[in-house]
Amino acid sequence: MRISxxxxxxxxxxxxxxxxxxxxxxxxEVATQELSWIKRExxxxxxxxxxxxxxxxxxLQYILGTxxxxxxxxxxxxxxxxxxxxxxEWAVKVLDFLISNSxxxxxxxxxxxxxxxxxxxxxxxxxxxxxxxxxxAIDISPRAIEIANENSTKxxxxxxxxxxxxxxxxxEPFDLVTSNPPYIPMKDxxxxxxxxxxxxxxxxxxxIGDLEFYTQLVHTVDDCDADNFIFExxxxxxxxxxKRLVSSEWTVxxxxxxxxxxxxxxxSKNMELNLTSLCNTIM
Amino acid sequence: xxxxxxxxxxxxxLRPQVPCREYVIPKKTKLPPRPKWLIKEEDIEESFIKGxxxxxxxxINKTNSKVQLKHIPTGIVVTSQHSRSQEQNRQKxxxxxxxxxxxxxxxxxxxxxxxTERKVKLKQSKQKKSHRKYRKIEEGRAKEKEFEELVNxxxxxxxxxxxx
Numbered sequence: 209m210r211i212s213x214x215x216x217x218x219x220x221x222x223x224x225x226x227x228x229x230x231x232x233x234x235x236x237e238v239a240t241q242e243l244s245w246i247k248r249e250x251x252x253x254x255x256x257x258x259x260x261x262x263x264x265x266x267x268l269q270y271i272l273g274t275x276x277x278x279x280x281x282x283x284x285x286x287x288x289x290x291x292x293x294x295x296x297e298w299a300v301k302v303l304d305f306l307i308s309n310s311x312x313x314x315x316x317x318x319x320x321x322x323x324x325x326x327x328x329x330x331x332x333x334x335x336x337x338x339x340x341x342x343x344x345a346i347d348i349s350p351r352a353i354e355i356a357n358e359n360s361t362k363x364x365x366x367x368x369x370x371x372x373x374x375x376x377x378x379x380e381p382f383d384l385v386t387s388n389p390p391y392i393p394m395k396d397x398x399x400x401x402x403x404x405x406x407x408x409x410x411x412x413x414x415x416i417g418d419l420e421f422y423t424q425l426v427h428t429v430d431d432c433d434a435d436n437f438i439f440e441x442x443x444x445x446x447x448x449x450x451k452r453l454v455s456s457e458w459t460v461x462x463x464x465x466x467x468x469x470x471x472x473x474x475x476s477k478n479m480e481l482n483l484t485s486l487c488n489t490i491m
Numbered sequence: 492x493x494x495x496x497x498x499x500x501x502x503x504x505l506r507p508q509v510p511c512r513e514y515v516i517p518k519k520t521k522l523p524p525r526p527k528w529l530i531k532e533e534d535i536e537e538s539f540i541k542g543x544x545x546x547x548x549x550x551i552n553k554t555n556s557k558v559q560l561k562h563i564p565t566g567i568v569v570t571s572q573h574s575r576s577q578e579q580n581r582q583k584x585x586x587x588x589x590x591x592x593x594x595x596x597x598x599x600x601x602x603x604x605x606x607t608e609r610k611v612k613l614k615q616s617k618q619k620k621s622h623r624k625y626r627k628i629e630e631g632r633a634k635e636k637e638f639e640e641l642v643n644x645x646x647x648x649x650x651x652x653x654x655x
Contacts, residue, residue: 233554241555245575268554276576293539293556293577294548392549402550415549442548466539469547 209234225255228263232405242268249274265405278329283358287351289414291325294465295388295440298472299326301463301486302386302438306330307337309481311383314341317432319374319387319425321345322414324356326386327367335366344380346372349413375424379431384483387425388440390417419449422473426453435478438463438486440471447473451491461487516612523602526593530585536561539577540570558584567591 211230219226219236225246229239246258249272258271269275269284276282277291278300284290306314318327327345334341345367347353353371360367374389392402392415406415422439429437441447444462450473451460461484463472476482484490540557557572558580569591571584593601599608 238555241572245554267552269552276574276578279576279578281576289549290552292548292551293553296577297539388549390549396550401546403552406550406552410552440548442546442550465547467547471548 225259228259231263232265245272265408267405267409270409275323277323277325278333280328280332280359280363282323282325282328283355283362284323285355286409287349287411288355289322289352289410291323294467294469294471295325296329297465298438298440298463298486299329299386302483303330303333305483305486306334306341307339310339311481312340314339314384314481315382316341316343316384316386317380317382317428317434318343318345319347319377319385319428320389320414320421321347321356321369322352322388324359324365324367324369326388328356328359328363328365330386331365331367332363343367344382345369346374346377348373349411351411352414374421374428377428377431379428379433382432382434383436383481385425385429385432385434385437386439387421387437389421389425390415391421391440391442391446392416393418393443419446422446422450423453426450429454429475436474436476436481436483438472438474438483441473442470444470447491450475459484459490461490464488516616517605517609519609522605522609523593523597523600525586526589526602527585529589529592529596534563535585535588536563537581556580560584560588562588562592565592565595 211234215236216227216230219230219239222240223243226236226239226243229242230236233239233242242262243259245268246255246262250258261271262268267284267290269290270286273283273285274281275284275290277296282291316327316330318324321327324345327343331341331343343366345356346369347356348371350371353369356369359365360369390413394416396402397407397412397416402415422441425437425439439450447460447462447470454460454475457477458475459477459482460473460475462470463474463486465471474484474487476484538559538561540559545551554575555572556575556577557570558577559568559570561568567588569584569587571580571587573583574580590601590603594603598604
């Protein structure tokens with residue numbers, strides 16, 4: 209939809225830095241907010257350049273260098289997927305579940321970790337709650353691991369980050385496997401459903417993928433002898449695929465995000481610590 | 492009717508006898524505490540307004556996170572979108588809601604009311620001080636003028652009576 213000349217005039221009256229921000233944000237409200245964050249977080253000399261970059265759809269989180277996740281402010285740079293609010297939402301749910309069930313000594317594996325958002329949130333909050341645990345996180349991208357390690361240092365975490373290919377990972381024992389793998393099929397990646405800033409600036413290898421990742425994740429769960437898993441996804445077919453692959457001892461269900469979209473598939477074969485209690489629908 | 496009148500009269504007679512009561516500025520260190528205890532999570536309906544419908548997830552990169560709270564018993568709705576952090580917006584929204592509930596429950600004794608009162612009074616006292624200063628200057632000038640006039644009149648009288 210085109211932005212009306214009236215809105216552009218209105219924006220110009222507020223600040224000359226505002227009209228360029230209408231292009232990526234599409235609304236005066238969000239543009240005003242983004243400008244206030246740019247002004248708050250960057251020195252005055254960098255404002256103009258920041259606005260010009262943003263006008264060309266560079267993600268705001270690459271310009272400002274961070275993205276909030278829980279109570280953390282994670283470092284985000286080109287080459288790593290920016291954590292999404294949907295991920296934050298389910299990660300907090302998993303966290304609350306682990307704390308309320310006092311999942312002592314739980315061993316967690318996070319695959320396709322990116323910035324390390326999921327394991328770092330779990331680690332810092334479980335530590336605060338006094339629940340002993342171990343977390344390992346892997347990503348195929350050396351750049352992602354580099355940034356994850358920066359974040360790990362920033363929050364002095366005890367997460368072990370390792371550059372590893374999920375498809376050739378050597379099995380180790382874990383209790384819970386979490387992952388936000390690339391789940392946009394190529395055909396949809398090229399459609400207008402994917403925001404310009406995402407397609408132009410975020411790493412393809414963190415975005416494009418489909419059933420092959422879920423097949424491998426289920427294998428990994430089996431190889432690691434885990435009894436709980438949660439994977440983020442975008443399509444019902446991906447959830448059905450997981451349900452089809454696991455053996456009958458597993459309970460499998462799906463979880464929606466608060467915008468009402470299908471967001472996760474959860475599986476469990478542990479009667480005491482059953483993560484599928486978070487599900488909206490059991491399959 | 493009588494009852495109400497009497498009680499009104501009683502209140503009038505028993506009114507605090509401090510003459511300049513309304514000019515006492517509340518001390519900054521003695522403000523009522525932030526009314527956090529008024530927030531009961533079970534009374535709140537929390538929603539995250541993401542603006543527009545769509546696939547979300549990896550396909551969209553939202554920068555804002557607006558939090559809306561509805562207080563079920565009173566129907567008060569508040570929102571917060573000041574920060575990029577949803578966590579901070581959730582806290583801020585709770586603070587705003589707590590202030591509103593406090594104002595409803597405690598009226599002029601609530602923290603918001605006392606804080607606003609303090610602000611208004613500080614401003615008033617500042618104005619008063621400046622008024623006082625200028626009034627003094629004016630008065631000084633007026634007195635001088637009066638004195639001059641008096642001297643002039645005395646001179647005139649002296650001339651008229653042929654003395655001097």
